[in-house]
Amino acid sequence: MSDHIALRPGAAPVTNTVATTEPPLIRWLLIGIALGFLGLMLIVPLIAVFTKALEAGMALYLRAILDPAALAAVRLTLLTVAVAIPLNTIFGLAAAWAIAKFEFKGKNLLITLIDLPFAVSPVIAGLIFVSLFGVKGLLGPWLAAQGLKIIFAPPGIILATVFVTFPFVARELIPLMHSLGTVEEEAALILGASGWKTFWHITLPNIKWGLLYGVILTSARAAGEFGAVSVVSGHIRGLTNTLPLHVEILYNEYQFVAAFAVASLLTLMAVITLVAKSIVEWKVQQQLEEAQKK
Amino acid sequence: MPLRPLEIKKYSILPGFGLTMGFTLMYMGFLVVLPLSTVFIQTAGIDWTQFWNIVAAPRLVASYKLSFGAAFIAALINTIFGLLVAWVLVRYSFPGKRVIDGLIDLPFALPTAVAGITLTTLYAPHGWLGKYFTFLALKAAFTPLGVVIALTFIGLPFVVRMVQPVLETLDQEREEAAASLGADRLQTFTKVIFPELLPALLAGFALAFARALGEYGSVVFISGNMPMRTEITPLLIMTKLEQFDYAGANAIASVMLIVSFMLLLLVNILQWWSINRHTDH
Numbered sequence: 001m002s003d004h005i006a007l008r009p010g011a012a013p014v015t016n017t018v019a020t021t022e023p024p025l026i027r028w029l030l031i032g033i034a035l036g037f038l039g040l041m042l043i044v045p046l047i048a049v050f051t052k053a054l055e056a057g058m059a060l061y062l063r064a065i066l067d068p069a070a071l072a073a074v075r076l077t078l079l080t081v082a083v084a085i086p087l088n089t090i091f092g093l094a095a096a097w098a099i100a101k102f103e104f105k106g107k108n109l110l111i112t113l114i115d116l117p118f119a120v121s122p123v124i125a126g127l128i129f130v131s132l133f134g135v136k137g138l139l140g141p142w143l144a145a146q147g148l149k150i151i152f153a154p155p156g157i158i159l160a161t162v163f164v165t166f167p168f169v170a171r172e173l174i175p176l177m178h179s180l181g182t183v184e185e186e187a188a189l190i191l192g193a194s195g196w197k198t199f200w201h202i203t204l205p206n207i208k209w210g211l212l213y214g215v216i217l218t219s220a221r222a223a224g225e226f227g228a229v230s231v232v233s234g235h236i237r238g239l240t241n242t243l244p245l246h247v248e249i250l251y252n253e254y255q256f257v258a259a260f261a262v263a264s265l266l267t268l269m270a271v272i273t274l275v276a277k278s279i280v281e282w283k284v285q286q287q288l289e290e291a292q293k294k
Numbered sequence: 295m296p297l298r299p300l301e302i303k304k305y306s307i308l309p310g311f312g313l314t315m316g317f318t319l320m321y322m323g324f325l326v327v328l329p330l331s332t333v334f335i336q337t338a339g340i341d342w343t344q345f346w347n348i349v350a351a352p353r354l355v356a357s358y359k360l361s362f363g364a365a366f367i368a369a370l371i372n373t374i375f376g377l378l379v380a381w382v383l384v385r386y387s388f389p390g391k392r393v394i395d396g397l398i399d400l401p402f403a404l405p406t407a408v409a410g411i412t413l414t415t416l417y418a419p420h421g422w423l424g425k426y427f428t429f430l431a432l433k434a435a436f437t438p439l440g441v442v443i444a445l446t447f448i449g450l451p452f453v454v455r456m457v458q459p460v461l462e463t464l465d466q467e468r469e470e471a472a473a474s475l476g477a478d479r480l481q482t483f484t485k486v487i488f489p490e491l492l493p494a495l496l497a498g499f500a501l502a503f504a505r506a507l508g509e510y511g512s513v514v515f516i517s518g519n520m521p522m523r524t525e526i527t528p529l530l531i532m533t534k535l536e537q538f539d540y541a542g543a544n545a546i547a548s549v550m551l552i553v554s555f556m557l558l559l560l561v562n563i564l565q566w567w568s569i570n571r572h573t574d575h
Contacts, residue, residue, distance in 0.1 A: 020469040022479055027386055034382040035394070037375045040423075041447055042400050045412045048422065052415060091321045094314040102311050103304035110318075112562060116326060119554040121508025122406075123528040124547045127535060128329040131336050136540050138332060163325055185308055195309035224405025227510035227528070231535060244407040244511070251411045251515070260415075263408040270403035278396045 049267045052260035064250075064258035065265065072238045073246035073262075076154060077223050080161045080242060084222040085215055087162055092169025092214055097203075099170075100177035101185070111174070114167050126160050126231025152234030157242060160228040165221045169214035176210040177203070179288065209287065213280040220273040224266055333551060336544035348545045353521055354530060360438055361527040365506035368445035373499045376453025377491070383454070384461040401450050406511025413444050414515040436518030441526065444512040449502030456498035457491055460568070464490060493568035497561050504557040508550065 021027070054061055064070065095114065099107060117125065131137050133150040143150060150156045184206070188198040204211075226244040233240040241249065243266055250259035303311065337345065348354070382388075383395055401409065417424040417434035427434045434440050464487065472482040510528045517524040527550060534543035 020466050020473065021385070030378060031382050031386055031388050034375070034379045035388075038379065038394060038397070041450060042397055044422065045409070045416060045447070046400065048416055049408065049412050052412075091318065094321075095318040098311060098314040098318055101308050102306055102315075104311075104315075105302050108562070112558065113322060113326070115558065116330070119504055119508075119558045120330070121510065121528050121531075121547075121550055121554070123510050123531050124333070124508070124550060127531055127543055127547055128332050130535060131332040131540055131544060132329055134540070136538060138335065163329065166321075166325060182306070182308060189307055189309075199310075220403055224403075224408070226405060226407040230510075231532065244405045247405075247407050247411065256415070259411055263405075263411060266405045266408050270400065270405070270408075273403040274396050274399055277399065278392070 046267070046271075049260060049264050052256065053264040055260075056257045060257055061261045061264075064255075064261035067258070069238050069241065070243075070246060070258075070262055073241045073243045076157070076240070077242045079154065080158050081219045081222045083158050084162050084165050085218055088166050088218050089169050089211070089215060091166060092173055093211075095170040096173035096177050096207075097199075100174050101182050114170050117164055117167055122164060122225065122227025123231055125164050125228035129156055129159050129163070129232055151232050152236065152240060154240060156232035157229050157240060160232045161222045161225050164225050164228050165218045168217040168221065169211065172210045172214035172217070173207055176207055176284065180206055180291065206287075209280050209283040213277060216273055216276045216280075220269055223269060330551070333544050333547045336540055337548045340541045340545065344541075345545050348542050349549050353525070354527070354546065356522045357525045357527045357530050360441060360524065361507055364438060364441040364445055364526075365503050367442050368449055368506050369499050369503040371442075371446050372449045372502045373453050373495055376450070376498060376502075377457055377495060380454045380457035380461055384458060398451050398454050401448050406448070406509070407515075409447055409512040410444065410515035413447060413512065414440075417443060417516065435516050436520075436524065438517075438524060440516040440518070441513055441524065444516045445506040445509060448509050448512055449506050452502040452505065453495065453498030456494040456501070460491055460494045493564050497564040497568065500557050500561045500564065504554055504561070507557075508554065 022030075099110065130151050132139055133143055133156065134140050135144070135151075137151070150159070184202050185198050188202050189195070193201070223242075224244055225242075226248070229242055230245060230248070233242070233245055243262060247259050247263050247266070250256075250262060340348075379398070383391065414435050416422050417427065417440055419425070419428050419433065419435070421435070424434050427439075432439070434443060468486055469482050472486045473479075477485065508528060510526075510532075513526050514529060517526060517529075519525055519529060527546065531543045531546050531550075534540075534546065
């Protein structure tokens, strides 16, 4: 839930006067403790991933990444991301349009429902699809009669991933579209533009950065999801393994260098996500400031 | 403008409400509401005694103690340090501040399996950090302490990201007023600033706690998964599923879901409280 871009258009720069700040000694002590905590909790693990991955040299690192099982995991992960993005982007756009541009009853309930996958344990996210489509699931016998396999097969992995990532685009767009208001769209409509034309030429350019960030978050989470996917995958090597599951298998087989090599790919993805977040936050801030000046 | 009693939707000239709302409800119905309801449908297949025997079994009770206890301690650590980090990031300037600010979200972006193996390696008896625990005759990895460490990592961003915006919009004139009326800095903090931050702190705590309760990926590696000692509740759902005991898995899941819903409700109430307090002034 805290993944959204913080929109703080009215925030005045904090100016410190003697009465509203602390003596330098306390200030540096607090900064020291905070940085010590963050260093220990965030920076040391970040360094550790890359150190462990490259510990045995570049040749072993490359061999772990180019291993056929690893490449199969990359392919399945990319397929999952490729399905999750369009589905959840269309949903996010539709939900944000309905929620941010209109006033209706039950809006808060709907927003809470959208947040639900954040509050549900990833294991439960996997469990619900096994309970529906598994051998002893509600629809299991019917699926078996049709010769369809969802659980322990790629469709189950994709379903669980779509479930886990479905709020991200919507949660980025709702506050953004809400703060942009409806004035520009109304003007376009009054001047005779059609609904679709208004959306393509007015709304979409206005929300492009927020949308982009929502898509980045969706892909990062879709590629990195572990718990939910672990429940539905069945861990069939080369067939139902995503990158995080491949990391687990390698680790449990005591192939630590290979595990960290594959993990370093996922870590790189996480770092790119963080950089993208900072850039997009800055762009949105700029856009809102310009909108206020007008 | 408030809605009149009989109106469901306020009039607007913008088109597409029916289409987008219809699609939203349908998508959520099939993807979220229908699958989630299977937890309760599957659980309804067993009677109360069976249900109670599953969810109150000694191995599960031990897992509740660990899951709730470790999640609570981790959320508490994150509340204290989260407040400190948010304060330092908003009020002070120091080199590298922007990078640090961006790095706070690392636990959201990093796949949990990666966090799990990294923390386990770091805190194992001979690991970079684990050796200091060994020196103190303590063990971190494969004990409840390891679970607390993993859950602290996972929940780190919540309190910071809840408190930061509140702290940024806080009116400093009130602090000046407090100072001019003779309050020292500590009194100003405890009597003027802290009460303003309290709803955000509590919401951040509840979010970190909820996330920690359901967390799986980062914990299974570091906990060691010893029955009665270091098994978390989500792991036992997994164990039941591996034995094809769907009813058992869903019974445990229904208990966890109800707790999660209550926490989500609490967070929404706290946010509503926080917003209302700010619009009052």
